[in-house]
Every structure is written in structure tokens, then in C-alpha cells.
């Protein structure tokens with residue numbers, strides 16, 4: 001059975017106090033309202049990880065939005081996986097399109113980040129996705145496949161088993177334009193096929209999340225797609241009611 005996951009990517013939003021309030025609301029609502037067995041993940045900024053981690057329980061885990069590819073050393077301003085592990089962080093989002101675009105993260109560097117995250121026993125949520133231009137040119141599938149190949153295909157079967165994928169078409173992130181269910185299912189199926197070509201049956205169990213303007217009113221039909229195993233939620237994860245309603249969509 002593929003694990004169902006809904007992860008909230010808070011990006012650079014919420015002060016520590018605001019984050020504690022939001023996380024508390026989410027945990028309480030989940031306790032009272034959510035009957036499905038989806039794993040929930042909250043990914044606040046680095047400064048709030050430790051405080052929020054203390055509020056969470058087995059239903060709701062904590063994730064970081066990034067980490068450095070090196071174990072430690074003279075990398076001013078950076079955060080290591082060991083530091084994240086020490087405060088009970090379970091997941092790390094890697095290769096979000098905003099990090100690829102604004103911080104020039106490459107597939108090769110992301111391969112190193114994937115390695116160090118796995119080595120420390122954390123779970124990478126590896127993001128992939130194409131621009132609108134690439135989709136219009138008809139090279140979106142090839143492009144996404146190359147992101148997966150270059151950052152993940154060096155992993156052993158056992159390592160790959162722990163990876164979660166998030167397909168996030170860049171044209172749908174924060175734009176209010178969601179991929180149609182047909183577009184989402186098509187891409188998730190192609191991604192799974194590509195992963196199966198390398199990892200066989202193991203990839204049939206890989207959770208592939210959809211991200212990009214996923215909201216309470218479209219989550220149900222997206223999550224109903226055969227190869228969509230949950231969501232990576234940006235804007236709608238900043239409101240407890242919306243985030244919990246998305247979780248309830250399974």
C-alpha cells in the first residue's frame with residue numbers, strides 16, 4: 001500500500017508565534033476531525049522547527065524546507081541534516097522549484113542532498129516539475145524524467161524505497177491555476193513509469209504527491225487519481241481550516 005501524505009510547505013511565511021498558533025490549530029483539528037490514515041507533515045521555516053516539533057504527535061510530523069549537502073563545516077548561514085535530525089525533523093523538502101530558480105540548485109547538488117538526508121535516516125520529499133514553456137514545447141515529460149534520473153537514479157533499491165516524490169508543475173505554483181485531473185494523472189503515471197523502469201516493483205510503492213494551487217475545492221478530485229498519493233500544499237497550508245479540509249479529502 002502506498003503511503004498517503006499531505007505536506008504543508010509554509011515557505012518564508014509565519015513568525016515563530018504565528019507558526020505555533022497555526023500548528024496548534026492544525027493538530028487539534030486533526031485530532032477531532034480526521035479519520036483517514038494519511039501522514040501529515042508541516043514544513044515551517046528553520047527557526048520554528050524545534051518549537052513546532054514539540055507540539056506534534058504520531059499523526060503530524062515535522063519537515064524542513066531545505067538542508068545543506070555537506071555534513072558540517074564553514075558554510076555560513078546553512079543548516080545541516082544532522083542539526084535537523086537532532087530536533088526530530090523527519091522529512092526534508094528538496095529541489096523545490098523556488099530553490100532551483102532563486103538559489104540555482106542543480107540536479108547534481110540535489111543528488112548530494114538526497115544522499116545526506118537518506119544517510120541520516122530522514123525522508124526526502126523530492127520535487128520535480130516543468131515550466132509552462134517546456135510544457136508548450138512538449139518537452140515536459142522528458143524534462144521531469146531527467147530531473148529524476150540525475151538526482152535519484154544513483155540510489156540503491158533500499159535507499160530509493162524511502163524517497164517521496166512531489167510533482168509540482170511550476171506554472172501551477174502559487175498561480176491559482178491547478179493542473180487538471182487529466183494532466184496530473186498523466187504526469188504522475190509517466191513519472192511512476194520512469195521510476196519503475198529503474199526500480200521495478202519498489203517504485204509501485206513510491207508516494208507521488210501533487211503540488212500547485214491544491215485547495216480544499218480541488219483536492220478531492222486530484223487525490224482520487226490513481227497515481228496521486230497526496231499533496232504538497234503551499235498557500236492553502238497557511239490556513240488551518242483549508243489545510244485540514246485538504247487532508248480530509250482522501
Ligand code: PGA
Nearest residue numbers: 173174212213233234235
Ligand atoms: P501552492 O504552492 O500550493 O501555493 O501553489 C505549492 C508549493 O510550492 O509547494
